Structure formats: C-alpha cells, structure tokens
Amino acid sequence: MVERRLARPEPTRIVLTEEGPALVSGPVELELPDGSRVRSDRAVTAVCHCRRSKRYPICDASHRRKVRQEGREA
Amino acid sequence: MTGTLDRPRTAAPELPTPRGPLSGAVVAALRGDPVPAVDTADADPYGDDLQLALHCCYELHYRGFAGVDDDREWDPAVLGLRRQLEQVFLAALRADVEPGDDVAAEVESLLVEPVGPGVRGVSHHLQRDGTLGQLREYVAHRSIYHLKEADPQAWVIPRLSGPAKAGLVTVEHDEYGSGRPERMHSTLFAEMMVEIGLSDAYGAYVEQAPGATLAEVNLMTLCGLHRGLRGASVGQFAMVELTSSPGSERLVKAMRRLGCGPAAIRFYDEHVEADAVHEQVVRRSVLDPLLAAEPELAADVVFGIRASSLLAERMGEHLLGCWERGTTSLRTTPTGSAG
Ligand code: FES
Ligand SMILES: [Fe+2]
Ligand SMILES: [Fe+2]
Numbered sequence: 001m002v003e004r005r006l007a008r009p010e011p012t013r014i015v016l017t018e019e020g021p022a023l024v025s026g027p028v029e030l031e032l033p034d035g036s037r038v039r040s041d042r043a044v045t046a047v048c049h050c051r052r053s054k055r056y057p058i059c060d061a062s063h064r065r066k067v068r069q070e071g072r073e074a
Numbered sequence: 075m076t077g078t079l080d081r082p083r084t085a086a087p088e089l090p091t092p093r094g095p096l097s098g099a100v101v102a103a104l105r106g107d108p109v110p111a112v113d114t115a116d117a118d119p120y121g122d123d124l125q126l127a128l129h130c131c132y133e134l135h136y137r138g139f140a141g142v143d144d145d146r147e148w149d150p151a152v153l154g155l156r157r158q159l160e161q162v163f164l165a166a167l168r169a170d171v172e173p174g175d176d177v178a179a180e181v182e183s184l185l186v187e188p189v190g191p192g193v194r195g196v197s198h199h200l201q202r203d204g205t206l207g208q209l210r211e212y213v214a215h216r217s218i219y220h221l222k223e224a225d226p227q228a229w230v231i232p233r234l235s236g237p238a239k240a241g242l243v244t245v246e247h248d249e250y251g252s253g254r255p256e257r258m259h260s261t262l263f264a265e266m267m268v269e270i271g272l273s274d275a276y277g278a279y280v281e282q283a284p285g286a287t288l289a290e291v292n293l294m295t296l297c298g299l300h301r302g303l304r305g306a307s308v309g310q311f312a313m314v315e316l317t318s319s320p321g322s323e324r325l326v327k328a329m330r331r332l333g334c335g336p337a338a339i340r341f342y343d344e345h346v347e348a349d350a351v352h353e354q355v356v357r358r359s360v361l362d363p364l365l366a367a368e369p370e371l372a373a374d375v376v377f378g379i380r381a382s383s384l385l386a387e388r389m390g391e392h393l394l395g396c397w398e399r400g401t402t403s404l405r406t407t408p409t410g411s412a413g
Contacts, residue, residue: 042248042348043248044244055346060347061350064185064186065185066187066188067187067188067189068189069192071191
C-alpha cells in the first residue's frame with residue numbers, strides 16, 4: 001500500500017493563455033455573477049477569458065482571429 | 075443498402091464490392107482466393123480502386139470483415155499488397171504537398187477563421203442553405219471515420235514518450251468518453267446517424283463512399299501504423315483538433331435549421347466545446363513537447379497537417395461539386411451487392 005501523506009494538497013494550476021481561455025485541470029464548477037453555476041467534467045476545461053464565447057463561460061474558440069471573405073457566391 | 079439497417083452495431087462488416095484490379099486483388103486475398111499480380115504503375119493514387127483496396131487492408135487492423143479469418147491481418151500476401159498501395163498513396167501525397175518545417179506558422183494559419191459569404195466549405199454550405207438530404211450524405215461520408223473516431227490516432231501512442239504521450243492520451247481519453255462509454259464520440263456519432271435516419275452499423279456506407287472519402291481515413295491509418303510517420307500522425311491529429319470547433323458550430327446551426335432532433339445535434343454540439351479545449355492541449359501538451367524532444371520531426375508534422383488538409387479539401391470539393399450539379403455525392407450501390 002502507498003503510504004498516506006498528510007501533505008497540503010497541490011495548488012490548482014490555471015494556465016492563462018495569451019490569445020484566449022484560461023485552462024483549468026479537473027472537474028470544475030463556475031459560478032456566474034447571477035449566481036447560476038456551470039459544471040464541466042473534462043480533464044481540462046477552457047474557461048472563456050475574451051467574453052466572446054457564445055457558450056460563456058466555456059470557451060468555444062470565438063476568440064480566434066477572423067478574416068472576412070466577400071462573396072463569390074450569389 | 076437493404077440488410078445493413080438491421081445489422082447490430084458491433085458486427086463485422088461484409089467485404090465490399092471491388093472497384094477495379096487493386097481492390098479486386100485485395101478482396102480475393104481476403105477471401106482466400108488466388109491473388110493476381112497487381113500493377114500499380116497507372117493507378118490513380120486517390121481513386122476509388124486504390125483507396126478501397128487500402129481501406130480493406132487497413133480494416134483488418136480494426137474490426138475485420140465477416141467471413142474473413144482474423145489471421146489475415148498478418149498474412150504476408152495481404153501485407154505485401156498493402157505495402158505497394160501505401161507507396162503509391164504516400165508518394166502522391168509527398169509530391170502534392172509543399173514541404174515545410176515551420177510548425178508554429180502552420181498552426182497560426184489554422185487558427186485564423188475565414189468568415190463571410192465568400193467562404194467555400196461543406197459546413198458553410200450546410201449552415202447556409204444545405205438540404206437535409208445533403209446533411210445526411212455528409213454524415214454518411216464522415217461515418218467511415220467517426221464510427222471508429224480516435225482509433226487511428228491511438229496507434230501513435232506507443233511511438234511517443236514523456237509529456238507528448240501524456241498530452242495526446244488526455245485528448246484521446248476525452249474522445250473515448252473519459253471512462254463513460256455513453257459519452258464516447260463514436261457512440262454519439264452512431265446516435266446521431268440513427269436520429270437522422272441512417273444506419274449506424276459499422277461500415278454500412280463504405281460501399282457508397284468514394285475514394286476521396288476513404289483517402290482521408292486511410293491517411294490516418296497509414297500514419298498511425300508506421301512508426302516512421304509518427305510526426306505526420308501527430309500533424310494529422312492536430313489538424314483535426316485545431317479546425318473542428320468552428321466547423322462543428324456551423325453543423326449545429328445546420329441541424330437546428332433543418333429541424334434535427336437532440337441526439338443529432340449533440341455530436342457536433344459536444345465538439346464545439348471539446349475541440350476548443352483539445353486545440354489548446356494539442357498545441358501546448360503535444361506539439362510543443364514533441365518538437366522539443368524530437369525537433370527533426372517538424373517537417374513530418376507539417377506534412378501531416380498539409381496532407382490531411384489537402385485530402386479534406388478534395389473531399390469537400392467532391393461534395394460541393396456534386397451538389398452544385400444536383401447529383402448525390404455518394405456512390406450508387408451496385409445492384410444486388412449490398413446484402
Ligand atoms: S476565450 Fe475562447 S471564446 Fe473566449
Ligand atoms: Fe471527437
Ligand atoms: Fe477532439
């Protein structure tokens with residue numbers, strides 16, 4: 001059996017990316033200003049930091065740079 | 075297509091009908107018939123015949139075929155044929171893909187999202203004005219991969235080590251439902267197929283899948299099965315994970331517009347969120363540590379990205395071209411062969 005240690009738990013690491021979301025490991029629950037809660041069970045959750053996500057507070061890649069292409073179609 | 079609808083999801087598929095001398099030789103070998111010598115000199119590397127032949131060779135490593143002995147997987151006659159086919163396919167890709175080794179620039183270019191009425195793409199078309207029939211065709215094409223989603227990339231795991239391996243497994247674990255089989259992406263895909271009236275039997279649409287569709291999946295298996303192509307396998311994986319989220323959002327909108335049910339919407343809906351995270355994990359926890367450990371793989375990572383983009387474009391062009399001409403993008407099943 002592995003010896004049980006009573007060390008302090010590891011701090012939660014949150015990776016802040018340059019271009020977009022904050023990456024949080026493990027299941028997380030996010031509480032919004034209105035008190036509602038959003039749960040994510042993923043191994044890693046991308047929390048929207050740009051506020052453009054249509055699924056805020058979860059990142060949906062809306063932070064990406066967009067280039068407009070005008071119509072060749074009717 | 076009669077018959078396939080009742081086949082249980084887990085049953086091994088029937089051998090498909092050959093489309094020429096190459097697939098004819100492979101099917102003969104799998105049936106245990108004498109194998110004619112094949113000549114690949116004039117073969118179309120992306121064509122129906124060669125791609126179906128390769129598909130059949132590769133399927134032995136996944137689910138096999140009904141009535142084909144599992145031992146055929148390691149039959150030297152089949153492996154010899156497979157080698158010949160792979161060489162033609164790989165040589166064509168190497169010739170058609172511009173070489174490069176700047177992975178960071180390649181990744182940057184994939185992260186820019188073209189928007190507006192001028193963007194040509196299957197998901198753009200389906201979102202704007204595709205029909206339910208076209209959406210069903212698209213899902214049928216994609217089923218060749220998604221009913222075994224994440225399996226071709228699983229071959230690369232033992233070829234990696236350290237952080238890149240851990241990162242890739244993090245994403246794969248999510249693709250396999252993070253321990254919950256009902257959340258497995260291949261399962262969600264199967265449920266979507268049923269909801270929109272398609273068969274979810276493994277391999278049900280191979281007979282109708284053109285070379286352009288099979289080629290995309292064959293590239294994944296080719297890169298997965300060859301240790302020497304592990305960089306390309308990771309590149310291919312990165313291409314899918316980096317580009318899928320916005321495309322999935324368009325398909326969610328297409329399905330909503332066309333009135334599809336919740337089980338249909340769920341698959342692409344899950345991918346909007348999942349692949350927004352997978353993109354981050356692939357960049358930070360797979361590509362970065364892989365290139366730090368094995369910088370000489372950069373050119374193959376770029377090759378994997380560009381080769382898979384090329385094949386995805388060819389498939390997209392095939393679909394859009396057929397739909398613009400008002401025809402189906404699926405092959406019409408030869409009479410009496412689909413039982
Ligand atoms: S950070 Fe990705 S959508 Fe906001
Ligand atoms: Fe997935
Ligand atoms: Fe993914």
